[in-house]
Amino acid sequence: MTTTAQRFTNWAGNQTCSPRAVESPASEAEVQALVRGAGQVRCVATGHSFSPVCATDGTLIRMDRMSGITGIDPVAGRVTALPGTPVGAFGSPLWDAGLALENQGDIDTQGIAGAVATATHGSGLGLQSFSATVRRMRLVTADGDVLELGEEDARLPAAQVALGMLGVITEVELQAVPAHRLQERIDHWTWDEAWGRLDAMSRAHRHYSFFWIPAEGSAALYGLSAPEGATLADSCYVKIYDEAADSVPDSDEPGRRVGRSYLIYPMTFEPNFHELEYFVPYERGAEAVAAMRELMLARLPDSIFPMEVRTVAADGSWLSHSYERASVVISVSGTPGTDYQPYLRDVDRLLGEFDARVHWGKLHYLTAEQLHARYPHAADFIALRRELDPRNVFLNDHLRELFA
Numbered sequence: 001m002t003t004t005a006q007r008f009t010n011w012a013g014n015q016t017c018s019p020r021a022v023e024s025p026a027s028e029a030e031v032q033a034l035v036r037g038a039g040q041v042r043c044v045a046t047g048h049s050f051s052p053v054c055a056t057d058g059t060l061i062r063m064d065r066m067s068g069i070t071g072i073d074p075v076a077g078r079v080t081a082l083p084g085t086p087v088g089a090f091g092s093p094l095w096d097a098g099l100a101l102e103n104q105g106d107i108d109t110q111g112i113a114g115a116v117a118t119a120t121h122g123s124g125l126g127l128q129s130f131s132a133t134v135r136r137m138r139l140v141t142a143d144g145d146v147l148e149l150g151e152e153d154a155r156l157p158a159a160q161v162a163l164g165m166l167g168v169i170t171e172v173e174l175q176a177v178p179a180h181r182l183q184e185r186i187d188h189w190t191w192d193e194a195w196g197r198l199d200a201m202s203r204a205h206r207h208y209s210f211f212w213i214p215a216e217g218s219a220a221l222y223g224l225s226a227p228e229g230a231t232l233a234d235s236c237y238v239k240i241y242d243e244a245a246d247s248v249p250d251s252d253e254p255g256r257r258v259g260r261s262y263l264i265y266p267m268t269f270e271p272n273f274h275e276l277e278y279f280v281p282y283e284r285g286a287e288a289v290a291a292m293r294e295l296m297l298a299r300l301p302d303s304i305f306p307m308e309v310r311t312v313a314a315d316g317s318w319l320s321h322s323y324e325r326a327s328v329v330i331s332v333s334g335t336p337g338t339d340y341q342p343y344l345r346d347v348d349r350l351l352g353e354f355d356a357r358v359h360w361g362k363l364h365y366l367t368a369e370q371l372h373a374r375y376p377h378a379a380d381f382i383a384l385r386r387e388l389d390p391r392n393v394f395l396n397d398h399l400r401e402l403f404a
């Protein structure tokens with residue numbers, strides 16, 4: 001992400017805007033003053049979203065000066081943090097308190113408010129997104145007042161995934177889990193092995209995911225490695241994580257690492273892809289993944305971007321991809337500098353047949369009609385949004401189309 005006084009560009013470089021003001025408040029009181037005096041307001045944590053969720057020509061509020069863990073309760077297993085706290089900053093302090101985040105995704109650089117606002121997730125049929133672990137949240141609403149939503153508040157499931165539309169998050173309290181180490185297993189399997197075992201492996205392991213590598217050269221794009229002298233083309237890069245037993249020592253061996261959970265998850269990516277990610281009901285996941293492979297082979301035989309396949313547990317957040325249903329998660333990308341929109345639109349059409357929900361932080365083509373058909377609480381969310389923000393302070397053009 002880059003921001004100057006007048007320009008914001010996201011991490012991937014596919015979204016830019018020219019805010020009237022870019023502000024970095026250092027306290028909740030400063031956020032209140034900014035919101036009270038502003039026309040349109042959008043927040044940005046680290047700009048790792050591919051979709052135009054942070055875009056504004058009004059006031060862009062950065063989270064860089066509101067970062068850090070503010071409390072850990074080892075008995076309740078809870079952690080409280082400011083909105084700009086990077087996901088990776090939770091690891092060590094939680095470990096010292098005997099705790100860990102329940103799950104993490106492919107990177108750990110996002111700000112926690114950004115990760116929560118878009119239902120960022122890792123992989124695991126029994127593991128929910130970051131949003132679902134939120135037990136309390138403080139928000140500065142459109143009138144500049146502070147709203148605290150706790151577990152008993154019926155509005156918390158709306159605020160857990162809200163893309164900044166209900167207010168500026170100034171603090172979150174997350175449920176953590178006991179500290180644990182993970183044992184990694186990276187294997188290279190045929191398509192039939194990786195795809196055919198999707199259900200069995202997802203049920204048997206804490207984390208099962210794979211990248212299908214369609215072409216020579218694909219793996220390098222995502223920093224994935226083939227065994228020496230071998231190629232990954234038309235095979236799968238399979239990742240399995242399970243909790244490591246105490247008797248298994250830490251190890252740095254590539255593909256067989258063992259260590260603290262928060263050190264095992266994160267990968268490194270270059271901003272050389274523009275990603276779309278859809279969520280289909282778990283029961284139809286294997287069918288959808290197979291259809292996607294056929295589509296990729298037919299539409300983009302020369303495409304070198306892998307397809308990533310993960311799972312995520314059901315939750316209760318109204319705008320979550322996994323609201324009351326576990327998901328198989330399918331991610332594909334377009335190549336920057338090429339006209340990838342027709343291909344991604346084909347993907348949208350195909351996965352629409354599987355009742356797909358979207359990752360709000362990634363490219364998608366969801367329409368207002370589809371929003372209401374696929375998200376049972378869409379109308380409730382919009383009603384609450386209007387009540388808390390009658391002047392539409394927190395809506396930008398992208399969000400207005402769906403949520404006005």
Ligand SMILES: Cc1cc2nc3c(=O)[nH]c(=O)nc-3n(C[C@H](O)[C@H](O)[C@H](O)COP(=O)(O)OP(=O)(O)OC[C@H]3O[C@@H](n4cnc5c(N)ncnc54)[C@H](O)[C@@H]3O)c2cc1C
Nearest residue numbers: 045046047048049105106110111114117120121164169361
């Ligand atoms: C390389 C890469 C890898 C990724 N891997 C994964 C993955 O494994 N799993 C996954 O699910 N996603 C993944 N993503 C997507 C990413 O996690 C989400 O887009 C996430 O929202 C980005 O976090 P951020 O902190 O950069 O938020 P931003 O992109 O800055 O903001 C996201 C949303 O949060 C809102 N927001 C930010 N701060 C606040 C606040 N204080 N109050 C209210 N709203 C706020 C913004 O307005 C915006 O709507 C990946 C993205 C990239 C680029």
